[in-house]
Amino acid sequence: MDKAELFTDGEAYERLMGRWSRLVGEMFLDWLDVPNGLRWLDVGCGNGAFTEELIARCAPAAVTAIDPSDEQLAYARMRLGAKSAFRVGDAQKLPFADGSFDVAIMALVISFVPDPNKAAAEMARVVRPGGWAATYMWDITGGGTPTDPIYVSLESMGMTSVRPANPVVSRREAMEDLWEKAGLESIDTRVIRIPVVYSDFDEFWDSNTVLIGPQGKLIAGMSASAREQLRAELRDRLPFIRKRCKGPSTRSSTLTGPNVRYWPIADMRQHRTCLLLTQS
Ligand SMILES: C[S@@+](CC[C@H](N)C(=O)[O-])C[C@H]1O[C@@H](n2cnc3c(N)ncnc32)[C@H](O)[C@@H]1O
Secondary structure (H helix, E strand, O other): OOHHHHOOOHHHHHHHHHHHHHHHHHHHHHHHOOOOOOEEEEEOOOOOHHHHHHHHHHOOOEEEEEEOOHHHHHHHHHHHHHHOEEEEOEOOEOOOOOOOEEEEEEEOOHHHOOOHHHHHHHHHHHEEEEEEEEEEEEOOOOOOOOOHHHHHHHHHOOOOOOOOOOHHHHOHHHHHHHHHHOOOEEEEEEEEEEEOOOOOHHHHHHHHOOOOHHHHHHHHOOOHHHHHHHHHHHHHHOOOOEEEOOOOOOOOOOOOOOOEEEOOOOOOOEEEEEEEEEEO
16 A cells, blocks of 8 residues: 555644544534443544544543554554554454444545445444444545645646545445445434635645645655646635735825735635444
8 A cells, every 4th residue: 555645644644634634523523422431443543633532522431543554553642642542454354353342433534445335344343233333524526625626726737636546435425325235224424514724825735735645745746846836726726815904004105015915814615524323
């Protein structure tokens, strides 16, 4: 597996995605509304952004978290210490006995897994009868991921798509189908919207071009002129809000500067996230 594909740097991941992941995670866990004191499995825990949220909100009896990336797990261990047992693992072949957990959860992972059906079946297997298997993912085909402007701009420049391997599985209907095939009952889904806001263009650029994930790797390998072209594309594309504001007062009769400028409000689009709760 390509390491850059797997988001190997926990700190960079935090800037790119962790903060949005936690924001969605809070809403997702409120909706899930499972009792305290359960045994949780967090599949594809990455740097522990969501794991931290679930520990804070759900007072679990125990949390086990897996991810294929050693580097991400190192960051997660630093973040959470002994509050969770972290180990290397693959969603398609969970290293646990049948019925070992009350809840199995997969946050922002399903579209990266080569065989999503296998991953769903594995989650269903390791959850006890009457337990919960749940997931959420950006609506990638519907433009819901915070990295969508990057995807669209790169594609408009004729560059290879860097979207996750299985974008279609992020659709609400596809998720329902996935869990039905895994033999689960009481399938429920909802859409969550969060505001994704950057203080200015540079913050958007800096956090989306960190050397992590497929787009970070691609951008790092671009020539200086191609990077400049991408910046210009993104500046045009992002919905920055122009706001009129008063300049500093002056006694001079000539204007000292423009009275219209970019105000630090950036991408105010609402992002869509498909969610699924299932009960076996
Ligand atoms: C976007 S990150 C999500 C991390 C974390 N769950 C969160 O919400 O912030 C996607 C994660 O999926 C992991 N991943 C990719 N393929 C996987 C697989 N086959 N099995 C388990 N995890 C996988 C990556 O290593 C990465 O940490």
